[in-house]
Amino acid sequence: MSIIVRDFQPADAEAAAETKRAAIPYLVLTPELVAWQVTHAPGNQRHRLLVAEVDGQVVGSASTGIFAESSKPGQAFVNLSVAPDARGRGAGTALLxxxxxYLTGLGASTAYAWVLDDEASTGFAQRHGYQRSRSSYFSRLDLAAIALPSLPPLPEGARLRTAADFADDPRPLYDLDVEAAADEPGDVDSDAMNYEDWLALYWHRPDLDRDLTSVVVMDGMAVAFSVAQTDRRGRYWSGMTGTRRAYRNRGLAKQAKADSLRRARLAGCSEAFTGNDAENAPMLAINGWFGYQVAAREWRYLRNLTD
Structure with a gap:
């Protein structure tokens, strides 16, 4: 058996998506998205997608690069996955x-990785010198079976729109996203996301469903939203739900998410997934109120690359 690690090629898109879905079944992922992320990542992210090939078959991949959204230099990511039936043969080690x-050559000092909470995955990370940090949860909602709870009317002066209504000028959504994301718990601060990088990373991604992304507008501003990403095959992912600071504690994020989920069900989505930091109590509470059930836990691991 020979293991080859090489750069992703467009012909690998189907296999790379399939192996990642097999390893992390809670992700809403398509071959189109995998290929798009390689070609459209911001330049300062220095993104690189590696694939591991065994006897001519892609069995795993590793997405790696620099956190372009953070002002702190030297912070990098390396998230790898190997198909369950191909583990224990060295593909993961070769990818890592x-x-x-590659990251060391870029001058990165710290590598962050998301690792599923199972003995094999966490053991792999620890054997390779990674130390456990914070945790996060994958949650699932059966959209086809559950009755979505009803909400009181929107506050006076507030109205619901979709991201499609901002197609000509999405900057109000960028301003909202930057402010909301700045207060999310995490290891890496999102304090340096410029508009062009935001467009590249989020607005133009092929799985963004603008018709299902709901936005609350109030006082002439976009003040809350719930971002919908779908695979157009019935699976829905909440990309981000947030509210401007001055408009919090009014139930606006819940209103936006409820509207997005209802639109998604009407559009034929049957499963909804999301991921939340374990310390994001407000969002975990909102998701629990809708009926989301925790499906899995993952841990953030990090390693000092200068050791």
């Missing part, structure tokens, strides 16, 4: 070694 070498 190549990715870390």
């Amino acid at each position: 070694t190549t990715a870390e070498g």
Whole structure:
């Protein structure tokens, strides 16, 4: 058996998406998105997608690069996955070694990785020198079966729109996203996301469903939203739900998410997934209110690359 680690090629899109979905079944992922992320990532992210090939078959991949949204230099990511039936043969180690070498060459000092909370995955991370940090949850909602709870009317002066209504000028959504994301718990601060990078990373991604992304407008501003990403095959992912600081504690994020979920069900989505930091109590409470059930836990691991 020979293991080859190489750069992703467009012909690998189907296999790369399939192996990642097999390893992390809670993700809403398509081959189109995998290929798009490689070609459209912001330049300062220095994104690279590696694939591991065994006897001519892609069995895993590693997405790696620099956190472009953070002002702190040297912070990098390396998120790898190997198909369950191909583990224990060295593909993961080969991917990680190549990715870390690439990041070291870029001058990165710290590598962050998301790792599923199972003995094999966490053991792999620890054997390779990674230390456990914070945790996050994947949650699932059966949209086809559950009755979505009703909400009181929107506050006076507030109205619901969709991201499609901002197609000509999405900057109000960028301003809202930056403010909301700045207060999310996490290891890496999102304090340096410029508009062009935001467009590249989020607005133009092929799985963004603008018709299902709901926005609350009030006082002439976009003040809350719930971002919908779908695979157009019935699976829905909440990309971000947030509210401007001055408009919090009014139930606006819940209103936006409720509207988005209802639109998604009418559009034929049957499963909804989301991911939340374990310390994001407000969002976990909102998701629990809608009926989301925790499906899995993952941990953030990090390693000092300068050791």
